[in-house]
Amino acid sequence: MSTTKTQPAQGELPEETGAFAWLRALGPRGRRAFGGAFGGYALDSYDFFTLPLSMVAIAAYFSLDSGQTGLLTTVTLVVSAIGGALAGILADRIGRVRALMITVITYALFTVLCGFAPNYETLLVFRALQGLGFGGEWAVGAILVAEYATAKHRGRTLGAIQSAWAAGWALAVIVYTLVFQFLDADTAWRVMFWTGALPALLVVYVRRNVTDAPEAAERRRTSRDRGSFSAIFRKDLARTTVFAVLLSTGVQGGYYTLATWVPTYLKSERGLTVVGTGGYLAFLISGAFIGYLTGGYLTDVLGRKKNIALFAVLSAGCILAYTNIPSGADGLLLVLGFPLGFCMSAIFSGFGSFLAELYPTAVRGTGQGFTYNTGRAVGAFFPTLVGYLAGSWGVGGALVFGAVGYGLAVLALLGLPETRGRELV
Numbered sequence: 001m002s003t004t005k006t007q008p009a010q011g012e013l014p015e016e017t018g019a020f021a022w023l024r025a026l027g028p029r030g031r032r033a034f035g036g037a038f039g040g041y042a043l044d045s046y047d048f049f050t051l052p053l054s055m056v057a058i059a060a061y062f063s064l065d066s067g068q069t070g071l072l073t074t075v076t077l078v079v080s081a082i083g084g085a086l087a088g089i090l091a092d093r094i095g096r097v098r099a100l101m102i103t104v105i106t107y108a109l110f111t112v113l114c115g116f117a118p119n120y121e122t123l124l125v126f127r128a129l130q131g132l133g134f135g136g137e138w139a140v141g142a143i144l145v146a147e148y149a150t151a152k153h154r155g156r157t158l159g160a161i162q163s164a165w166a167a168g169w170a171l172a173v174i175v176y177t178l179v180f181q182f183l184d185a186d187t188a189w190r191v192m193f194w195t196g197a198l199p200a201l202l203v204v205y206v207r208r209n210v211t212d213a214p215e216a217a218e219r220r221r222t223s224r225d226r227g228s229f230s231a232i233f234r235k236d237l238a239r240t241t242v243f244a245v246l247l248s249t250g251v252q253g254g255y256y257t258l259a260t261w262v263p264t265y266l267k268s269e270r271g272l273t274v275v276g277t278g279g280y281l282a283f284l285i286s287g288a289f290i291g292y293l294t295g296g297y298l299t300d301v302l303g304r305k306k307n308i309a310l311f312a313v314l315s316a317g318c319i320l321a322y323t324n325i326p327s328g329a330d331g332l333l334l335v336l337g338f339p340l341g342f343c344m345s346a347i348f349s350g351f352g353s354f355l356a357e358l359y360p361t362a363v364r365g366t367g368q369g370f371t372y373n374t375g376r377a378v379g380a381f382f383p384t385l386v387g388y389l390a391g392s393w394g395v396g397g398a399l400v401f402g403a404v405g406y407g408l409a410v411l412a413l414l415g416l417p418e419t420r421g422r423e424l425v
Helices: 027-062 066-094 096-114 120-146 154-162 164-182 185-197 200-209 214-221 238-268 274-301 304-322 330-346 351-358 361-379 381-399 402-415
Strands: none
Touching: 027 066, 027 096, 027 120, 027 154, 027 164, 027 185, 027 200, 066 096, 066 120, 066 238, 066 361, 066 381, 096 120, 096 185, 096 200, 120 154, 120 351, 120 361, 154 164, 154 274, 154 351, 164 185, 164 274, 164 330, 214 361, 238 304, 238 330, 238 351, 238 361, 238 381, 238 402, 274 304, 274 330, 304 330, 304 351, 304 402, 351 361, 361 381, 381 402
């Protein structure tokens, strides 16, 4: 396999050492692509978290039970599988950059419309449609950057892209804290959704400054299999596709269980205020940001599979510890938020490079979009199950179910090859 590389200006060679060697190795066009993908994923995260952070207010406004509130997240993630698969096919057929702009516009539009929903049913529909863009953005942005990155630095580069999720999450928590402090809850949750218009500004930057990696674009244009859904299930790729879906299902089932229900857990069972919840989430999110960067480094050092296996085990252990802290020990809850965020995020750092390396250029978007987002859709039933179990087990007890997902991820690794150092073709 041969890596798609961006050539530096004549007479210049990217330095290969130092903490930011991965960024220098991208070259000017690659760094612009990195900025567009990073911004897109950060704002994708921001728009996603407008719902979990507002869930208590929404449930009160529409008189919802825990199962109905969990369904709002589940439908977003289920429809994201469709959006991810479609965006992946588009990325292979019309190019990475054009597909990226389409996904960003889609998730921004329907996030804003959620704020105008007059009833639960309308909100459910708008949230589902938001999932179309939400599902596609990460896969398209990750592929765009992966095709500029060198094999040596690909894990760190894509880990840095992944850290954008924590940045968007942090921004959402800050806005949530301010909005819910100064507005009544019935208005505040709508305002949160309206701020989801921010990603539209990113489209202007991407349109003016970002282009597909030239060698990958040429290879894609000359391939007969370009954007072929059936190609990822042909004999040489079918096994990879099945096990990549299982891996994605396990990791995202565990992650979205926590992302959806931890804010509710902190309020309903720990009795924290809006400001208190924001403080606890600050530890969780800071751990997540550092976890993404650390995981990106380790996925290059240890390999893709070892990095995922390591943090799957640690994430499951953190869930068990986090949800079994004795009542009143809120200081310990605060401290454990950091390793919980660190472990459940570091596991994602290898996904962008791992999935990109599993598929050839002509179907890379299709393969990565389908496997990542089908896993997301199946894993989406974890938050709904937690919602229904919360009635009898309590939210804290039901959250333990997320550990099951990480066990599934470890098993899925047995069917996938190690790809560290693999060149892209």
